[in-house]
Each structure stands twice: as structure tokens, then as C-alpha cells.
Amino acid sequence: MILEAQGVIKRFGGLVAVDDVSFGVREREVFGIIGPNGAGKTTLFNVITGFYKPEKGRIIFQGVDITGKKPNEIARIGLTRTWQIVKPFLGMKVLDNVLVPIYVKRGILRGISEREAIERAEEILEFVGLSHRRDFLAETLPQGERKRLEIARALATEPKLLMLDEPAGGLTPTEMDEVMEVVRKVRESGVTVIVIEHNMRVVTGICERIMVLNFGKKIAEGTPEDVARNEEVIKAYLGERFHVGG
Amino acid sequence: MQPTLFIEQTILGLMMGGIYAAVGVGLTMIFGVMRLSNFAHGEFYMLGAFLTYALVMALGGDPYLLAPLSAIAVGLVGIALNKLVFLSLYKELREAKGAAAFFFQDLRFIMLTIGLSILLVDLALVVWGPIPIAIPSVFTSHIVRLPGGLSFSLARIMAFIVATISLIVLYTFLKITKTGKAIRATSQNPSAAALVGINTYRIYDVTMFISTSLAALSGSILGPIYNVYPTMGLDVVAKAFVVVITGGMGNLMGSILAGFLIGLAESWGGLFFGTEYRQVVAFLIMILVLWFRPRGILGGRS
Amino acid sequence: MLEVRNVSAAYGTALVLKNINIRVGSNEIVSLIGANGAGKTTTLRVISGMLKPIGGEVMLEGRNIAGMEPFQIASLGLVHVPEGRGLFPEMTVMENLEMGAYLRKDKDGIRRDLEFVYSLFPVLKEREKQLAGTLSGGEQQMLAIAKGLMGAPKLLLLDEPSLGLSPVMVDRIFDAISQINRERGVPILIAEQNAYMALSASHRAYVIENGSTVMEGIGKELLGNDHVRRAYLGI
């Protein structure tokens, strides 16, 4: 197990956003987290990556307890996330967007020469298919490219585990395919991936295992096929009486 | 320490606090509704005092009777400036994307109001001249004596009462009237306010009116006490910001509380540390509050 | 009642709506379904004037409202209950409802509507003096819809009324929506992710994919449509 969450609870006021969730992610798999809007998926991401402190529970990454660590520390040890509403550094060039994490990872003062850093950044841009945008300001990119830039920037931190928050949300089918292709390639390069996704086509297309959340609770876990047949999942995710109509 | 001194300082501190609150509330309202840090706020205070003076000269009578007129006039100036300078910027702001864009928009607003402040101070200098002007009022010379050797001028008591009443009136206005509620709604959720049919641009005008006329009213009631001169606004604006920040930007009750807190702290601080550190006390209180509550006592908007 | 013709819209440089076409007849419940980010919310935002379209027409009762300010559109009787519920968190439930009726002058009508929303959602009456920000998610959603109704809408737009609600609550909200439509004759346009609820409650529906309307049909029929299941749900 590269990542283990044990009994994580996160409350906001009276609302229990993540309610006693435990799960484990195996090395080199693509793990999906699905569930209706407001089910607590993004909150769970925020807890894992240190943006929120959980009220209860532990997060173990590569055997180390990272609960309560700062987000930047967590990113530095190889656990990086992307954002559902992408947050590219809008006023910076695409290349610089990717260079920042490289500098941070390899050392600002020493560690990597500028040439190497740029080569590495270009490699990553090539990898996600953004080479042609190298010198553009990020704010000029269309949505699909911003999503890929987001992934590129996360990859530049050299993660062992990459957490993608709706990488395909709001994309055209072609763009979606491109993103899925990138995710597959990432996985092939040896990085474990966790994906939050709504689009079932994407989920079934890339995930080996899926966990389903509803109202902050884990209601199912298994292969996409298992989950798709799970009565409770269908009820929760697709609408309570859907299977009757279908 | 003599108890009389302490009591006297406390009363004076509270009175100052009332005035800080009155000036601060206008500032905080503008921020709450329009996200505008108005560095020209003090100039409306100054304009209020000068207009009252001009009215006294033209019509005769007591400044305290003419103060409301001057407040309304300055409020109208506020509306005009709002339409002329800021309106198009609010529309741009609505379309701004990303944290940096918002920050830059803030900077622009700040610089604009600083420019406005420079302009208005010089305007007053050119129109009314640099020599301080005393506005005669029957209230300034009348002194109320209290037991225990305490005494205060009627004007100061009037000022405190007017400030307190205007705060109560404003609070009630925001609580019960339709427009008042619309202002609060716009401040809490501008887009939802527009969706229920509130003309947010008009609300901006109304808020600007309230804010500037409140500043002008404060200037008008303090003018007879402290005299009137072009840079008088610059002397209050920094303090007003300290009050507003301490209370939480955009939080009305916060500003009122902080006004009294800073007023008292200054009085007591001067008592204990020596008056040369009086201004430091105000800033230290603010920094202390922000250390524990980065958004002010009652929490303001970001 | 409402006709959206060939509307396109963009956030900055990102084109999010491409030639959307939607029609809502009087007395109808119409739903927009589609995946997250498909453009449902944006469509509603364009209709209510929160986002200016870059092309196309939005006709409300035969009048083009595209490009008008939201408050102007609201004054024409179009009420939008936005994403995030559009409540005023530091105002009481009662005040929120009053704000919903901001544009109305008919005191009697307002009182009758208040009684109606209280009968619809009795819990709101209990919480009358409570601040909206302190309500639970379900109560907030009820308040949001109630607040919308207080505007005596000629057309009601609801954005994700089921968001974050428990199944029981979702049922109650959709029952209320049907009731509003039945008893008040208010046409309603719902953007909803919960496919079953949306489709079963509405007369007609549009499927939105990547900023375009890709399919249209009778709600209950689409419900059984295998294509919808595959295209939209992906299974």
C-alpha cells in the first residue's frame, strides 16, 4: 500500500464532510473516487494533502504518518494533487508554471542546472502535449489545455502518488480522451494515481479500482464492474429509483 | 493614580471612541459593500466641515443645525464621484479572474482613492485657504460641570450624542428598512442580491452616500470643536483605518466596538506609557488583535 | 415562455457554451442534465444575466433579454436560485424570504406566498428568526427555493436543488418542485446532476454535453433511453 487512510473524519460546523473513511491504494494502480456532488471527495483530497486537518484518523503515505503535515511538505515527499477548478499560475508562462515545482523539488539554490531544469520542464510539457504552448501565458490557454497544464505542473514535483481532482470535468470528448491518455502514460511511468471523476466513461476507462463516497461515507469499493452493479451505488450515485426505470 | 483622573480619561476615551466609530463605520460600509478601501474617506470628513462653515457664513445660524444639510451635500458629491470614477471599475472587477487579478484591482482602487484624496485636499486649500477656521457655535463655549471636578463642553457631549444617534439610526436603517436590508444583502452576497432584483449599482450609490455623509456629519460636528483646515481629513483617516481593521473590514458592529476599544486604549495607554506613545498604543492594539484574529475582532470580509 | 437560441458564452478565453438551444413552455418543468462541467450552470447564469453571452438570443416572453443586467431580468419575473443557493448568510430566514420578495409591492400577495412556502416547508417557519448561515444543508436548500418563490416568479431557474442533500431530502425537494409547478403553474427550469430525480420530475429535458444541447425529449422517456444512460452516465 502506498497510501492508507484510516478512519478519517472531517467536520465543518455541524456537517460531517468526511465520515470515518478508510481505504488503501496499491502501488502503481489507478484508483478512482466517485460519488455525487457534495459527497466529500474533494474534502477528502484536502485532508490527504494537508490543506485541512482531520478531526480524527490518520493518513499513511509510504509507511509514514503524514497527518497534520503542511501541504508543501506533503508535496515535497511525493504526494501531489491537482485542483478541480484548475489553478494555473495565470500570469506566468506555461514553461514557468512547470519550472516552479521543479525548482522547489530539486532545490532553488543548487541541485539542478538551469539547462537541466528547462529540459525536464520541456519533457513534461511534451509528455502532456503542451510543447507548442511553451512560451504562452497560462491565462491564454483554453480549458482543456489548462487541465493538462495542471497535470504537468503536478508531474513536475516528481510525485510517487498523483491525485487528480476531476481531470476531465468540463472537457470535450476529444479533450477527455487526451487527458485519459496522459493519465495512462503517467501510470505507465510508474506513478500511482488517484482520480476523482464524475464521468463514468473516464472512470471505467482508466481506473482499476473504485471507491464510492456518499454523504462523506464510503459505500462501496471494488472494480468498476463490481461497483457499477452495486445496488447502493446505483441508488446513491445515479438517483434512487433509477434502476427501476432502467 | 487618582481615581478622578482615571474616570476622566475613561469618559474622554469613550467619547473619542464614539467619534472614531462614526468615522470608521462609513469606511467599513464602503468596504463591505464595494470592496473599496477608501483612502479619501477623511476628505469627505473635511469637506463636511468646510461646507458647514460655508453654510454658516451664507445662511447664518448654528453649525449644529446646518450639519445635516452639509452632510447631504457631501453625500451627493460622493454619489457623483462614485458614478464618475468607480462605477466602471466595479463592472470590470466582476469579470476579474484569479487571486492576482483581484489583488491588482485592489491596488488600483487604493491608488485611485489616494489620488482623489490629494486632489480634494488641494481643492480645499485653494478654495478656503490654509488658515484654520473657527466655526462659532453656542455649544462650544457652554461647559457642563459634573460632580468630582469633571467637566465637558456641551459641544463635545453633543458630538458624542450625534455620533451615537447616527450610529443607532444607521443600524436601525440597515436592520428594518427595505433599502437597508438590500445593502446588507449586497454586502453578503452581491450576485444573489442582483438575482432577487436588487439594483446593486444603485445600492453602491446609496452606500457611498451613507458613508460619505456620515464622514461629513462627523466633520461638521467636530469642526466647531477642533477647527477646520484642509488637511484635517488626513489626520483622521489613518486612525479610521486602524479602527476598521481592528473591528474587521466590512463589519459594522466590529467597527463600533473597535472605535470604543481604540478610544479607551489610547486614553489609558497615554496614562500608563506616556502620551508620546499614544499613537503607538492604537497600532499595537490593532496588531495584537490581528495576531489572534487575522480578520479583526468580529471577523470581516476578505 | 423562454427560448434560448444559439447562445454561446465564455469565461475569459475559455468557450464554455456553444450554440445552446432551449425552450421552456408555460407550465412546464424542464430539466437540463449532464455531467459536471458540461455547462448546465453556465446556461442558467447566461439566462439570468449573471454572465453576458457572446452570441445568440435569450427570449423571455418574446423579448430578448441577452445582455441585460441580472436585476433588470429579475424585474421581468425570472427568478434564479443559483449554485451555492444564493442565500444571505448573516440575515435571518425571514429576512431572506423578504429579500426574495424585494421587487414586489403587493403586501397581500407576499403574505399569501409566505403562507404557501411555510406550508411547503414548515421547518422554515420554526427557524424564522435563525440566521440563514446556521441552517443545515437541506434547510438551506428549502430556504433557497422558498426565497425564489417569494419573488412570484413567472419562470423559476433552479441550479442543482439536490446538491449535498440526503435521498429523503432530495425526494422532498423534488416533491415540492412538482407541487409548486402544479399549484402555482410556475414553469421551472432545473439544472440537475441527479438524473433520475430530474428526469422523473420534469416534463421535458435536455441533455447537455460539453457546452451544447445534444438531445431533447420527454422526461420519462429519456429516463428509459439507453443512449442517455450510456452517453451521460457512461455505463
Next chain:
Amino acid sequence: MPVSRNLLIGLVAVIAIVVIAALLLTMRPIGPAGEETVKIGLIAPLTGSLAEHGLDMKQAAILAVEEINSKGGILGKKIELVIEDTACKADLATAAVQKMITQDNVYAVVGEYCSTVTLAVQPALMESKKLLLVPVSVATKITEQGYKYTARSCANQWMQTTQHADFIAEHLKPRTAAMLGVNDDYGREGLKIWGDRVKEKGVRIVAEEYFDPGTTDFTPQLSKIKAADPDIIFVVANIRDAANILKQAHEIGLYKQFSMLGGVTSEEFLQLAGDDALGLVHVSYFEPTSKRPVAQEFVQKFVQKWNRMPAMYSAGVWDAFMTLKYAVESAGTWDVDKVADAIRKVRFEGAQGTIYYNEKGQAQTKVLLVQVQKVDGKLRRVILYPESDKEGVYIPPERLWGS
């Protein structure tokens, strides 16, 4: 667009701005036959919070130049006045003076109000051998640095304050005193000198309070002073603050003898303070009521031109111009070294009285002590000291106030 081109554009723009400005700024206005006139600069705070005093200075300077020119100028040359605003800011003032030195090629500079500004512009003027005639700034240091080209036409802080302290100690005989001063150079130096001086004479200082420039409410300080219950309260402030201090003191029931330095000598002060000024003792170096013909003439001309009474500062400026006139005339040349020497030797009747300078260039003017009393139902300043100018006697304020 490549960023380096942006940089290029930027730097080019900066250079363009600077070069165009240099051209604009070096273009000299073509005046009527430059040989005939001598330019004299005046620097004063015409904007900002001290603009009221800048006005006193500006009006006197214009009047003095008109007076000199109407009588044929100095050594046959007319004076041309160059006025610059400093807003009491060192950076604006240094730029203004630099412009006067280089562009206007002034012969001398008269100014400033703020001692901090005078000190800031002094080195540049001295190095380019321009006379600096200080009419208002009182910081003792200005004439203590041994600059040959500096002369001050008014009493400095030390003169004003020690004579004030001596008078108070000898005539009013307080046992205890409180001090209240503006927290800047003027207030700090004033309180230091005064406090030390009266302590030597056995007066106990029971309170020492300061307020920041821009303060409008002095009740916290005054209420502390009231609690200390001194016999006399010494205040260093400008007219605006002083009027407020008196008003607010009486408001909180602090009825004591107040005494102040020279910052309060103007008609506007009496208007601002009103009856609250009654009984106040303060320093002055010029009283418009003076019977001396030169002073009478000055006052009359000033009122005629500006429709207001001249303030003390106006007299300082007037005398600065007159110093220049007499010094140049007695030297018989415009040679700056000779004129600087001549300044230390001239003796003439100025608005303030007989003016002559010591070796350091400090005018040995009279310091007057006045009390605000009611004469014929009107507030006016009555000179108590020195004997030569005495107009009345000190009246304890209790008697003035009646109750």
C-alpha cells in the same frame, strides 16, 4: 512578445522621460533683460498641514520685494522673487533649492518654516555659496554649525525659550510646572531648554507630555496635567494646536496659567482661541501694535495689500529681505563673501526692532513677552517685557477670568 524587448521598450521609455524632462526643465524662461534683476528665492510650506504659515511668509516676501523695488531696488538692481513650495518635506525642498541654485541662479534663498527642511537644504546652498536667510525656523543648530552664508533674522529657540523661562521664573514665581509639546523638533527642543532652565531656578516639573503632529484632541494629555496640578503649564505648539489646547483645557476644568513659545503670535490665533486665550503669556518677536515707525509702516502696508494683520513670521521674512538690502548696500557690492561679512556688521531698524547679527549670523533681536488681555472689550496682546516696550503689567489669569 519576447520579454527582453519589453525591457528594451521600458528602458527606452525611462530614458525618453528623463531626457524630455531635462530639456523641459532646463529651458529657461526668457525674462526681460536678465542683467537688470537679482533673483531671490523663497521656500515655504504652501501646501500640506503647515500651509497657513507658508502664507504668512509668502505675503510678507511679496510685500518686501515690492517695497524694495519701488524704491529703486538694491544697488540699482530690481529684485525678482522666486517662490517654491516645500510642503515641509525635505525631498521636495532640496529639489526646489537645487532648481533655484542652478536654473534660476538666485542670489539668496529666504526660508524655511520647518527647521528640518532648513537643515536639509543648508549644505547645498552653502556649497554653492548662496546666502540662506532664515526668517522663521528656530532650531538653534541652524546657526551653530558655523556656516558663513547663513543668517537668521528671528530669535532662535534658545533665545526665545530661555528668556521666556527666565521671565516666568522671576515674575510669575511658580513652584511647579507642567510641559506639553508637539512631538517634533520644535516641541522637543523647546521643552528641553525650558525645563532645564526653570529647574535651575527651583521650579519643579510635575508633568511632561507630548502629542503627535496632526492631533486634534489633547484631553488625554491635559487631563494628566490637570491631575498633576501644576502652577503653570508651558506649551509648545503652532496656532492651530495651541487654540485647541486652551479650549480643551478649559473644557475639562483645567484653569491654570498657560504660557507658550512664539508659535502662537497671530490675529488668527486670537480668533481661533477666543476668550480661552485670555491670560495666556507667550513669547513674541513682533507685535503689530508696536509704536515704532518702521513697524507701523510695515503693518500698514501689509494690511493694505493683504487685508489681514501680519503674523510674527511675516515680520521675520520682511526683516530677512531688509537685512539683505542693507547688507548689500553697506558692502557696496553683490559679492557674496563681502555681503556675508556685511550682514554681521549691519544695524538697522526692522519690523522687529533694531536688527544686528552676531558672528554666527544670528540676529540679536528682542524677545518680547506678552500676555493676552482684554482691552476695550477686545482681545489683544499686551507687552510685559522688556521694559523698553512694556505696555502693561502681568495680571494673574484668575483676575482676568473674573471668577
Next chain:
Amino acid sequence: MLGITGDLALRIAKYYALAFILLLPLPLAGDYVTHLAIMIMLYSITAASLDILVGYTGRLSLGHAAFYAIGAYTSTLLSMNLGVSPWVGILAGGMLASLFGLVLGIPSLKLRGPYLAISTLGFGVIVQLMLINLDWLTRGPLGIPGIPPLPGGPLDLRSKFSFYYVALMLTSVAVYTLHMISRSRIGKVLMSIREDEDAALSVGVNVPLFKVLAFIISTFFAGLSGGLYAHYIRYISPAMSALSESISILSMTIIGGFGTLTGPLMGAAMLTILQELLRPYLEYRYLIYGALIVIVMKFFPSGIYGFVQFLSRKVRG
């Protein structure tokens, strides 16, 4: 080093060298213009240093003049009381200023927007009051006259002519250094914080550390230029730390065009020159000055820099 390739460093250095050479003959225009040019250069360093904080890191400061004053006082007191060479003093001034930058930077980490702005404003006022009240150290509110000039070996740096060249050299080096920092890895990391703090955190940027670093760098250069000012004007007073000074520095940065580093240079030049050009109007000039600020900010959100770019685009079609 720090992510700047020699190539880039050289290319930018070339432009600075060109500007340097072009500005060499300026003192021929006379002492007045030279004096203004020197003041513009001192302000350029300060305004550009503030840009690191405001334009690059997105942290607003209304107390920048305090660091300028700290630099000036440190250098002055060291050279006058301890006989330290003013050159060393200036460096020490920069260092002490950045120490204070650290002191202000750490507690203000939690603050944003107007809260930060007013806190820095408070810091400026407190520094000014300390300079006034700690008169045993700072000689109080009258300030310190008679500060020794910079020793220049054979050059007499009392003369504006020779000081100009020293200032030109130092300013070129300082602004070039700031420029390099803004283009370096540090600059890019700072920009990422400005653009989105959460995103920066999520890719491993130690946001608090870099925010404080921005304060340290920025205040170091402000301190340097304060020291230069002290030994140039040879008189300093607590008024250097006044709010109005901080505001005029901020005006230069914003009106020139923040986040560009060249913008603040333009702002320093424009505003200083504008003040001079408006001189003849005496009391009336701030009417024009204030109105111009309002107009520029209303119509050119990215300041004069943006306007110049706009023009150059127009010219090129």
C-alpha cells in the same frame, strides 16, 4: 545561478549597459537636472524593491519608507558615531532594514489585503515614532545634519556631478540585481505565490518562507537606497518614515506599472519630474497631480508601463 542562464543575464545586462551609457552625458544639463536624476535613481531602487513585494509576491505594503529610513539612520549613525566607512554603513543599513523586514514579514504572514496594508502602515508610523522618541540614539525629531559624504578616493562625492556617476553605477547594479532576482528561480516562485497561494502550496512551495524572503529582499534594497540618500543629502530626519513617504513610493510602483520592475523606474521618473514641472503652479499643483493619478489609474490599470507598451504596439501596428 538561481536559474538565470548566463545568456539571459548577459542579454539583460546589455540593455542596462546601453541605458547606462545613454545616461552618461546627463549631468551636462546642469546641477538641477543632475540632482533630480539622482533623486529619481534613489527612488527607482526603492520603488523597484517595493515591486518585488507588491508586484511579484502580491503583498501590499504601506510602510516601505520605514525601511528606507532604517537604512539611512543605520548608515548615518554607524559612520558618525563609530567612524565606520559610509560604504560599509550603507551595506549595514540594507542588512538592518532586511532584519526589520523579517520582523515585519513573519507576523504579517497571516494577514491579507487591507489587513496587511494597514498593519504595514502601522509599522511605518511606529518606526517614525521610535526615531522621534528614542532621541538618545537617533538624536530625536530634529534629525541629523552634517552626515559625512561618501568617500570617493580622488572624487569629491559632495559634488552632484561625481555623485551622479556613483549613483548611476550603483542604481544600475541594484536595479539589475533586482531584475535578475525577479527573473530567477526565486522570482518565479514568488510569482507563483502571487498567482495562487494554494496552488503554490500544492506543488511544494514553502509559501510562508518565500513571503518572508520577499520582505527580506525588498527591504534590503530599500535600506540600501536610504543609506545612499543619507550620504547624498547629508541630512536625515524621522519624517523619512512618514506615511506620506510610503505612499509616494507606492505611487511610483503602482502608477509606473507593478510586477514589471521597469514600471517602477518609470513611475519614479514620471512622478518626480511631474512634481518639478508642476512647481510653477504652487498651491494649485496638487489639483493637477491628484487628477492625473486618478486618470492614469482609471484608464491604464497597468500604469504607465502598460500605456507605453500599448503605444509601442500601436506604432508597430
